[in-house]
Amino acid sequence: MSSNDLLAADTAMGPVSLLVADLDGMTAYYRDAVALQVLGSEGNRVTLGRGTDAVIILEHSPALTHAGPRDAGLYHTAILFDSERALAAAVYSTAHRYPGSFTGSADHLVSKAFYFTDPEGNGVELYWDRDRSQWSWVHGTIEMGTLSLDPNAFLNDNLTDEVIENPLDGGARVGHVHLSVGDTQTAREFYVNRLGFESMIEIPDQAIFVSAGKYHHHMAMNVWNSRGAGRRARTLGLGEVGIVVPTSDDVGALTERMAHFGIDTRDDGHTVSFDDPWANLIRVSAAN
Secondary structure, eight states: OOGGGSOOTTOEEEEEEEEESOHHHHHHIIIIISOOEEEEEETTEEEEEETTEEEEEEEEOTTOOOOOTTSSEEEEEEEEESSHHHHHHHHHHHHHHOGGGEEEEEEOSSEEEEEEEOTTSOEEEEEEEOOGGGOOEETTEEOOOOBOOOHHHHHHHHOOHHHHHOTTOSOEEEEEEEEEOSOHHHHHIIIIIISOOEEEEEETTTEEEEESTTOSOSEEEEOTTTTTOOOOOSOSEEEEEEEEESSHHHHHHHHHHHHHTTOOOEEOSSEEEEEOTTOOEEEEEEOO
């Protein structure tokens, strides 16, 4: 793959939209527990985030049903906090308000992560990145692991009364999105060879982690719950995944590349959107 076929190095993730049955309940979870702000609310749509960064867009879709446990779709939305203090505030708030939603924690060497499930079954990761100077690479592959991370010790080290009282202090944005797919070979063909991410780590026949600009991963696709899954029906859960590229020229280049591969795109002049092989909707927009 040539450099012209890669996404720009400063590509980032945009907001994730979720189709939800209980708009008020899901808004309360992401606002009061995860400690995001309501940035906008209009009709059946609520946007939450921090500052000017939209993180989660909730769309009220009560006529839809839940996806099956083996279907393709969202594995988790990973929300990146800019400090351990900000992460601790969100972890404490979520665990305190929704104690049954905590599913685990891990030190991944590049990051510290805490995992939850929202009230409608969507996976949520809350995490903080170590500085890139502390990341390790082996033969061009980033070194990641799954080490024990004691949530109580983490909170003891980073939580203060001031942090608890000011849970919205600090930035938060979508750091990466993890999808459930039917097979990793097809995922690699689409997300690396066509969309233009680089492969960072591959666990053969299990998962692939991809990124732009040598980030540890902007997206990941796994088959842990969904091996062999086909295209999704329209259900509650993932609505779309947002990707932000630097310029409109980058959007145009991607549109041309997807057309070259025969992938149907929808282009409104500002964004281009398309389905991956499992009918997960991807929307790419320009930062400018």
